[in-house]
Amino acid sequence: MTAATAGGWPPLRDELRGIEPYGAPQLDVPVQLNVNENPYGPSPACVADIATAAAEAAVTLNRYPDREFVALRTALAAYLSKDTPAGIVPEQVWAANGSNEIMLQLLQAFGGPGRTAVSFAPTYSMYPEYARDTNTRWVAGRRADDFTLDLDAARDLVKTEQPSVILLPSPNNPTGTALPPDAVGMLCEAAGDHDVNGIVVVDEAYGEFRRTGVPSALELLSSYRNLVVTRTMSKAFAGAGLRLGYLAAAPEICDAIRVVRLPYHLSAVTQAVALAALGHAPELLGKVEDLRRERDALVDGLRAEGYDVADSDANFVLFGRFADRHAVWQGLLDRGVLIRETGPEGWLRVSVGTPDEMAAFRAALTDVDGERA
Numbered sequence: 001m002t003a004a005t006a007g008g009w010p011p012l013r014d015e016l017r018g019i020e021p022y023g024a025p026q027l028d029v030p031v032q033l034n035v036n037e038n039p040y041g042p043s044p045a046c047v048a049d050i051a052t053a054a055a056e057a058a059v060t061l062n063r064y065p066d067r068e069f070v071a072l073r074t075a076l077a078a079y080l081s082k083d084t085p086a087g088i089v090p091e092q093v094w095a096a097n098g099s100n101e102i103m104l105q106l107l108q109a110f111g112g113p114g115r116t117a118v119s120f121a122p123t124y125s126m127y128p129e130y131a132r133d134t135n136t137r138w139v140a141g142r143r144a145d146d147f148t149l150d151l152d153a154a155r156d157l158v159k160t161e162q163p164s165v166i167l168l169p170s171p172n173n174p175t176g177t178a179l180p181p182d183a184v185g186m187l188c189e190a191a192g193d194h195d196v197n198g199i200v201v202v203d204e205a206y207g208e209f210r211r212t213g214v215p216s217a218l219e220l221l222s223s224y225r226n227l228v229v230t231r232t233m234s235k236a237f238a239g240a241g242l243r244l245g246y247l248a249a250a251p252e253i254c255d256a257i258r259v260v261r262l263p264y265h266l267s268a269v270t271q272a273v274a275l276a277a278l279g280h281a282p283e284l285l286g287k288v289e290d291l292r293r294e295r296d297a298l299v300d301g302l303r304a305e306g307y308d309v310a311d312s313d314a315n316f317v318l319f320g321r322f323a324d325r326h327a328v329w330q331g332l333l334d335r336g337v338l339i340r341e342t343g344p345e346g347w348l349r350v351s352v353g354t355p356d357e358m359a360a361f362r363a364a365l366t367d368v369d370g371e372r373a
C-alpha cells in the first residue's frame, strides 16, 4: 500500500467520510417555500442605497476592511436596543457571515475536544454539524410531544452532561415554538451551576416573527452573563443573500470570539451593504406584520382542514401528520410547490410566502391529499 492510498483519498477526517454536504434542495420551481426566506425583496430605494454603498466600498477594496466593524456593530446595537429596556451597546454585539458562522465561532471558542454541546430535539439540524466540525461532543435531549421544553428534564440533562454550550432556537426550527423567559433563565442558571460554566445560546433567527406578547431573550441579557442571543438579517430583514448574522452578549463573550474569528472575516462589501440595509429597517421589517398574519391564517386554515399544526412564532409552519410524508412532499413538488421534508417523522414544514404563494400551496395540498384519499 502506498502512502497515497493508506488512509483513503482525499485524506478526509474519518468521521466526515461518506457524509453529504448539508443543504435543502435548490430547485427552480414556481413556489419556493422550503428555506424560510422572506418572499418580499427590497424596494427600489433600498436597492439603490445598497448599490451606492457597495460602490463606495469598492473604491476601498485594495485595503482590508475594519476588522472590528465598529459602524456596523453600532447600528446593530441600536436596532437590538428596541427589544430590551436595558439597551445594548456596540461592545455587546458581534457579527459574522450568517448566524451559521456565528454558531460555528461560538463552538470554536466555547466547545471543542472534551467539551459538550446540548440541544433539545427536534432542533435546528445544523447544530450537530457545528459540534462535529469543532470536535465538540453532541448531546440532544428531547422536547415534549407538543414541542415545548420539559423544564425538569432539561435541568436534569444539563446537570448530568455539564455542557459548555446549550443551543436553544427560539422560535425553534423546525417546530416554530418560542421558549418562555423562565425556561431561558432556568437554563442559564443550570448551565452556570457546574464546573464548566456553560453558555446558553438563544438562537432568535426568527425572533422578529414572534407573536404579540412573546418577549425576546434580549430582555434577560442584563441578568445572565452567560446568555448569548443570536439574530440574522436572513429572515425578517429579507437579506438571506447578504449573509449577515449577529449576536448580543456580555462584552467578554464578544472578546473571546475575536480569538477564533478569521482576520477580516466580514468583507468591506458585506459591512457596507448590511449598514445600508439596516438604514431601511422599517421598510424591510414592514412586511413582517403581513407575514405574521399570513402565518396565523395558515395555522387556522390547516387546523380547520383537520391537520395537526404546531403553534408557530416563526415564518414557517410544521404540519402533519402523514403516513408517507415523502409522497406528499413529492406530490406538492410535482405541482410546482417546494416545501421541506424535515422535522419529526410524519410532519412537513412550509415557509410563509405571499398570499398568492400560500393559495398555490393550499390548492396543491388539497389536490395531493384528495389523491391520497
Ligand SMILES: Cc1ncc(COP(=O)(O)O)c(C=O)c1O
Residues within 6 Å of the ligand: 035, 036, 097, 098, 099, 100, 101, 124, 169, 172, 173, 203, 205, 231, 232, 233, 234, 240, 244, 245
Ligand atoms: C434556527 C436557525 N438558526 C440559524 C439559521 C442560519 O441562518 P443564517 O446563517 O442565514 O443567518 C437558520 C437558517 O435557516 C435557522 O433556521
